[in-house]
Amino acid sequence: MSSAALAAGAAVAAWHVGPAATWLPGVRAVLSPALDGRGAPGHVALTFDDGPDARSTPLFLRELERLRVRATFFVLGAFVEAHSGLVGRMAAEGHEIAVHGWGHERPWLPRPFADRAGLERAVAAVRAAGGGSPRWYRPPYGILTATRRRAARQLGLRPVLWTTWGRDWTAPADPGSVLGELAHRLTGGATVLLHDSDRTSAPGAWRVTLAALPELVSRCRAQGWTVGTLAEHGLAGESAPEPRAG
Incomplete structure (x- = not known):
């Protein structure tokens, strides 16, 4: 292969993968702060990835109802089709449905047509399930x-990553470690990343997240922060409705 062809290939790869550096919080804060999900200082956006899951998501819905909190769920289109009734229930209970993609692939090669087709299919599945028209997109692994x-x-769709995460997908995680990880960057205006399914996590990891949820909400409320959806979060360039009590 000629040096010119190699240089052209390297340029395409850099163009494609370069934006994925925003996966790193420090890079994101400097190069693309809007991706950080930083919202109104009196509000924390609670978000969950990788559902819906018939085993675990209903338990999160029950706990969120008990806590009087609504959240944003970044769903995978393939499982929306399989569990459309659950997605309709999530929306009916006041939760916001956003898109995490069709599947959960790592996209190291440029796939302009496949990326568009998969995302469009996921949006259509959410609408067909009664989840409304999604406003937000979080790419799998946060690789944009x-x-x-x-x-x-x-x-x-507006891409939104996160301000803080609990590393709740790891095998060693327990409720204390999840809360400890979140605490590093948990402030008013933060977007919290957690998972309501273990499809791409350690088996049973969702149980740890579910157990940590009441204390997370309690800590936010103790600071005077309401907890709710991205729609209520007041992201730059977005007009947000009044947050619910919570």
Whole structure:
């Protein structure tokens, strides 16, 4: 292969993968702070990835109802089709349905047509299930490549990653470790990343997240922060409704 071809290939790879550096919180804060999910200082956005899951998601819905909290669920389109009734229930109970993609692949190669098709299919599945028209997109693994970003823009979706996470997908995690990880960057205005399914996590990891949830909400309320959805979060460039009590 000629040096010119190698250089061209390297340039395409850099264009495609370069935006994925925003996965790192420090890089994101400097290069693309809007992706951090930083919202109104008196509010914390609670978000869950990788559902819906018929085993675990209903338990999260029950606990959220008990806590009087609504959340944003970033769902995988393939499982929306399989559990459409559950998605309809989530929306009916006041939770916000956002898109995490069709599947949960790592996108190291440029896939402009596949990325657009998968994301469009996921949006259609959410609508068909009664989840409304999604506003937000969080790419799997938080890897926002150029083609994923373009696909989201074409479909009118706003990419949002997170301000703080609990590392709740790991095998050693327990409620204390999840709360400890979250505490590093948990402030008013934060977007919290957790998981309501263990499809891409250690088996049973969702149980740890569920156990940590009441204390997380309690700590936020003790600081005077309401807890709710991204729609209520007041992200830059978005007009947010009044947050619910919670």
